[in-house]
Amino acid sequence: xxxxxxxxxxxxxxxxxxxxxxxxxxxxxxxxxxxxxxxxxxxxxxxxxxxxxxxxxxxxxxxxxxxxxxxxxxxxxxxxxxxxxxxxxxxxxxxxxxxxxxxxxxxxxxxxxxxxxxxxxxxxxxxxxxxxxxxxxxxxxxxxxxxxxxxxxxxxxxxxxxxxxxxxxxxxxxxxxxxxxxxxxxxxxxxxxxxxxxxxxxxxxxxxxxxxxxxxxxxxxxxxxxxxxxxxxxxxxxxxxxxxxxxxxxxxxxxx
Numbered sequence: 001x002x003x004x005x006x007x008x009x010x011x012x013x014x015x016x017x018x019x020x021x022x023x024x025x026x027x028x029x030x031x032x033x034x035x036x037x038x039x040x041x042x043x044x045x046x047x048x049x050x051x052x053x054x055x056x057x058x059x060x061x062x063x064x065x066x067x068x069x070x071x072x073x074x075x076x077x078x079x080x081x082x083x084x085x086x087x088x089x090x091x092x093x094x095x096x097x098x099x100x101x102x103x104x105x106x107x108x109x110x111x112x113x114x115x116x117x118x119x120x121x122x123x124x125x126x127x128x129x130x131x132x133x134x135x136x137x138x139x140x141x142x143x144x145x146x147x148x149x150x151x152x153x154x155x156x157x158x159x160x161x162x163x164x165x166x167x168x169x170x171x172x173x174x175x176x177x178x179x180x181x182x183x184x185x186x187x188x189x190x191x192x193x194x195x196x197x198x199x200x201x202x203x204x205x206x207x208x209x210x211x212x213x214x215x216x217x218x219x220x221x222x223x224x225x226x227x228x229x230x231x232x233x234x235x236x237x238x239x240x241x242x243x244x245x246x247x248x249x250x251x252x253x254x255x256x
Contacts, residue, residue: 013111016060033070037096045194053092061112071096074108090129110243120236125229130222134204146237148230153186155212185216195220
């Protein structure tokens with residue numbers, strides 16, 4: 001297993017590949033760890049209603065603390081649009097409250113990409129996730145510094161790019177069939193359960209993004225974020241930015 005250091009915290013990253021490796025014991029280990037790691041969120045209520053975020057994933061990367069508990073989890077699966085375009089759907093990402101703004105996010109994604117075996121030649125050029133947290137959108141937007149990439153939705157107040165909005169509508173139908181979707185804001189209505197998972201709307205450092213979420217969402221809504229990698233050259237740059245391929249991937253399955 002690979003050990004990473006994030007803000008003076010030494011963490012291990014381990015992989016679980018559902019369904020074979022996601023035993024009941026391992027799933028409960030993730031649930032219990034994340035519930036302890038995120039005390040301000042109603043995680044116990046969330047996991048009582050939803051385990052599909054793990055069970056439907058193709059890969060789960062778990063950050064393991066010094067005490068052996070799960071302090072972070074990133075899960076994804078590969079989907080495909082009706083057009084045939086491949087899509088990487090991040091079904092969930094959680095990081096312990098005490099480990100935010102550290103290297104856990106970057107290290108988790110780097111190890112995740114490496115474990116998926118993606119190279120710049122086969123990385124899906126679309127990455128999508130649903131969130132109620134403006135910090136997540138800002139984190140994704142940071143990678144639009146790579147030339148050729150883009151992120152939907154635009155939270156500056158300008159109209160959304162028409163082609164991006166149309167594509168987002170198709171992705172929303174794939175990931176959240178039957179739920180109302182507003183392409184002007186990126187909001188999928190009523191998909192988040194429990195509706196009071198968050199004690200209040202989180203805030204990031206960008207006032208425009210905070211305003212977009214405050215204006216467009218209600219508890220229970222989620223914003224669909226679609227990162228368009230654009231080109232294979234940009235895909236190579238993205239993998240380098242996450243450190244994928246520059247260090248050995250974690251080995252083995254779950255910690256327990």
